[in-house]
Amino acid sequence: MRSIVRPLMYCLVSASLTSAAFAETLFNEDFQDANANGWAFSGYGTAYVTVYAGNYSLRLTRQRTADQSMSSAGYDNVQVAMQFAASSLEYGETCVGEVSTDGQTWQRVITVYDGQDNGVTLYSGYLAPIGGDNNDNVQLRLRASGNSTGDYCWADNILVTGDVMSAAPDIQISGALDFGDVAVGASAQQSVTVSNLGNADLHIGAVSAPANPFSVSTDTCAYATLAPQGQCQVTLAFAPTTTGSVSDLFTINSDDPDMPAADVQLLGNGIAAQAVYDPLTGNGNVNRTALSYASLNGGSVSLMDYSAYALPANGANPQHNFEGNLTLFGEATNGSFVERGTSLAYAYTDPGHLPEFSFDFVQHGTHLIPVQRGLIATSHPSWSYILEPGRVWQEDGDNGYSRVSLPFSLQENGANCTHNGVMSFAFKDDGSITKVAYQIAAETCAYFKYDMWGLLSASYAPAAVSGAVQLQAQYETEVANRMMVKPISELAVDYPAAGINTATLGSEQSADHRTVFGVAIAGVHYAGGCDTRQGTYPHCDVLDIPSYSTAKSTVGAIGLMRLEQKYAGVQKDLPLSNWVGECSGSQWTGVTFEHALDMATGNYDSSGFEVDEASTTTSNDFFLKYTHAEKVAHSCAYPRKSAPGSLWVYHTSDTYLLGRAMNMFYQSQAGAGQDFYADLLVPEIWQPLGLSPVTYTSLRTFDSQSQVLAGYGLTYHRDDVIKLAEFLAQADGKINGQSLLDTAMLDESMQRTGDHGLSAGSVYDRYQNGFWAWNAKDAMNCSSDVWVPYMSGYGGLSVVMLPNDITYYMFSDNNEYSFVDSAKELNKIQSLCQ
Structure with a gap:
């Protein structure tokens, strides 16, 4: 069927393309000569010309790319057409045809997605590319975006047409200038670029000056002659003296036959002068020895101490305001990568390069805020982005530019492994913008550690961002809601009578593998850690840390306790199989939501401590599967071995089933399409608690179900960890006096009842309603049992809710889980014995 349908579609498309009146063919590639000569190939995968029933196509696999350069000089009305067929694509994988008219940015002609990959149909795409007329440097690109050589993309019938231009100049101006909000007494500048897209010289006459508060700062266009493809610039300033919106025009006169007088609209809004948000006290006299202005405009950078990326003590308030889009170029080809202490890079596709980067930002005083927060899916086969707010300042040595430090993280697609970096x-x-330096030299990821660094070309497109004022206000609230932070060493100063040795805190985790740790007591957060292989991370407050299995407590437990409190009846005792239809086997009879939360379904292969969890089967069939159908098939397949509720067996798959069941139940109450995480937990608990926006998203399945994983997949800031712990252990699940969690379940979870849960791997550990519990009696020499609730996560994560109203947390990745010595030290402040 494929060999019949594809030639038929080829005939139809060819007929439509050749019917364009008087258009001339500038480039035509149908591969009917059985080769791809002239195309340049790069990236992982293969590229072969294949034949079906006499029709030849270029087959690309995995991440293979084919590039071709051509010229449209002397032609206008340029149009590009491409065709693609696909086979074996999975969620997020695509076949893409693109065109570039400037060698940097790419315009999509066609994209074929999963679901359009029957291996038969050739899909067609057409584009009249911006900047495509009369251009010596038009580039065509065909690429596959898969993860294996079994992902096929067939490219065919690449056709570029255009009309012969008559000899005449053709003026093009980059567009209206909107300066947005500018404070009275301040000024902002923007530039307009004038280009000659014609095939004859453009003679520019006078450039009229706009009225105040607009003015021309620099002008390289007046009375200039621009050869074909030539450019000049006019830079304008907006310096309002009163509040209110202002508009004006300025005119560029030329001998363009169609537009002899080209008007450019100017827009601006004067606002009342305000104090700089979070002002700096420095004067800009910074003694910079690394990452200088010259380095940012150079050819490469080295791995360096993070102090070079940090706001210096003498940084001054910024002179410029960043609002608009930041785009990087060359992410897929530039940069350096070195694995550190692990040997797993071979298992990833292109792990050493950044995903494509093009995002909007809004400056607020000395801070730079990304418009999009939380986990951001990308087209990269291995990494997603998390963007965090950074800092902006002025240094004398930066040639009048303002400098930015921007924190970000790469999180593994489908997993919680998180690598922290700075740009x-x-x-x-x-x-105007320099190149962008970036560096990753830390992570919370036991199995894959690396350094990544580089210097990329970039563009900054100033523009007013919709909702900027609201974004700034929300950010101010986010910062104001953080608990007061002091260095961990100050704990001994604030509690001198306790005789605390603060060096003991966090010492049970190797310093080289410790991300963050800290103590919260009496409204003060004593923070430690934040170290990397290149010094201290410059943005500790927004350092992204993965939840791993602490999500079993924060999503699984809090989720079920919220449903139990919100709705009438007893949700925790609902039959799981009634809400997860795939678990239809008889072994699921009698298994409830709470059994899944307790990981006590009675269904398992081995009852040994984490034997099932660590098995190759679970790795291959659950953790390395990314759709709901695949995950639920594994989760439901365990055989019945014991009575539900009688034996704890660690299964992340049980929490996944609970998350699915809770979501289906929530939809039955709130309506189809609702999501228990995004529409229940986030607005009803996370936001009122003042958690950071990074918690508003979670890992989900890569399919139309988009099921929250529940047992792992959240990201926190260190302040979020404390807020969640104190909400549970000290606020009794209340916000502003209102109970949001089921009291009975919460009391059991916090070890306030005689039921301490099921035995969990040792005589000292129990598991109850998604929380671990440790008996501190022997360690603290107490006269009776003292059960301490805590959360635990893969690699070495603990959030400990001590009964003396102290919270201790540590996030590390060397599989070191103990916190006993730290608890003993904190026992000196106030006894844990009850």
Whole structure:
């Protein structure tokens, strides 16, 4: 069937393309000569010309890319057509045809997705590319975006047409200038670019000056002659003296036959002068020895101490304001990568390069806020982005530019492994920008550690961002809601009578593998850690830390306790199989929501401590599967071995089933399409608690179900960890005096009843309603049992809710889980014995 349908579609498309009146063919590739000569190939995968019933196509696999350069000089009305067929694509994988007219940015002609991959149909795409007319440097690109050589993309019938241009100049101006909000007494600059897209010289005459508060700052266009493809610039300033919206025009006169007088609209809004948010006290006299302005405009950077990326003590308030889009170029080809202490890079596709980066940002005083927060899916086969707010300042040595330090993280697709990095660059209001340096030298990931660094070309497109004022206000609230932070060493200063040795805190985790740790007591957060292989991370407050299995407590337990409190009846005793239809086997009879939360379904292969969890089968069939159908098939397949509720067997798959069951139940109450995480937990608990926006998203299955994983997949800031712990252990599940969690379940979870849960791997550990419990009696020499609730996560994560109203947390990744010595030290402040 494929060999019949594809030639038929080829005939139809060819007929439509050749019917364009008087259009001339500038480039035509149908591969009918059985080769791909002239195309340049790069990336992982293969590229072969294949034949079906006499029709030849270029087959690309995995991440293979084919590039071709051509010229449209002397032609206008340029149009590009491409066709693609696909086979064996999975969620997020695509076949893409693109065109570039400037060698940097790419315009999509066609994209074929999962679901369009029957291996038969050739899909067609057409585009009149911006900047495609009369251009010596038009580039065509065909690429596959899969994860194996079994992902097929067939490219065919690449056709570029255009009309012969008559000899005449053709003026093009980059567009209206909107300066947005500018404070009275301040000024902002933007530039307009004038280009000659014609095939004859453009003679520019006078450039009229706009009225105040607009003015021309620099002008390279007046009375200039622009050869074909030539450019010049006019930079304008907006310096309002009163509040209110202002508009004006300025005119560029030329001998363009169609537009002899080209008007450019100017827009601006004067606002009342306000104090700089979070002002700096420095004067800009910074003694910079690394990552200088010259380095940011150079050819490469080295791995360096993070102090070079940090706000310096003498940084001054910024002179420029960043609002608009930041785009990086060359992410897939530039940069350096070295694995550190692990040997797993071979198992990833292109792990050493950043995903494509193009995001909007809004500056607020000395802070730079990404418009999009939380986990951000990308087209990269291995990594997703998390963007965090950074800092902006002025240094004397930066040639009048303002400098930025921007924290970000890469999180493994479908997993919680998180690598923390920082970007830095310098910019001006008018869109001028240096290259962007980036560096990753830390992670919370036991199995894959690396350093990644590089220097990429970038563009800054200044523009007013919708909702900027609201975004700034929300960010101010986010920062204001954080608990007061002091260094961990200050704990001994604030509690001198206790005789605390703060060096003991966090010492049970190897310093080289410790991400963050800290103590919260009496409204103060004593923070430690934040170390990397290259010094201290510059943005500890927004350092992204993965939840791993602490999500069993924060999503699984809090989720079920919220449903139990919110709705009438007893949700925890609902039959799991009634809400997860795939668990239809008889072994699921009698298994409830709470049994799944307790990981006591009675269904398992081995009752040995984490034997099932660590098995190759679970790895291959659950953790390395990314759709709901695949995950639920594994989760429901365990055989019945014991009575439900009688034996704890660690299964992340049980918490996944609970998450699915809770979501289906929530939809039965709130309506189809509702989501228990995004529509229940986030607005009803996370946001009122003041958690950071990074918690508003979670890992989900890669399919139309988009099921929250529940047992892992959240990301926190260190402040979020404390807020969640104190909400449970000290606020009794209340916000502003209102109970949001089921009291009975919460009391059991916090070890306030005689039921301490099921035995969980040792005589000292129990598991109850998604929380671990440790008996501190022997360690603290107490006269009776003292059960301490805590959360635990893969690699070495613990959030300990001590009964003396102290919270201790540590996040590390060397499989070191003990916190006994730290608890003993904190026992000196107030006894845990009851």
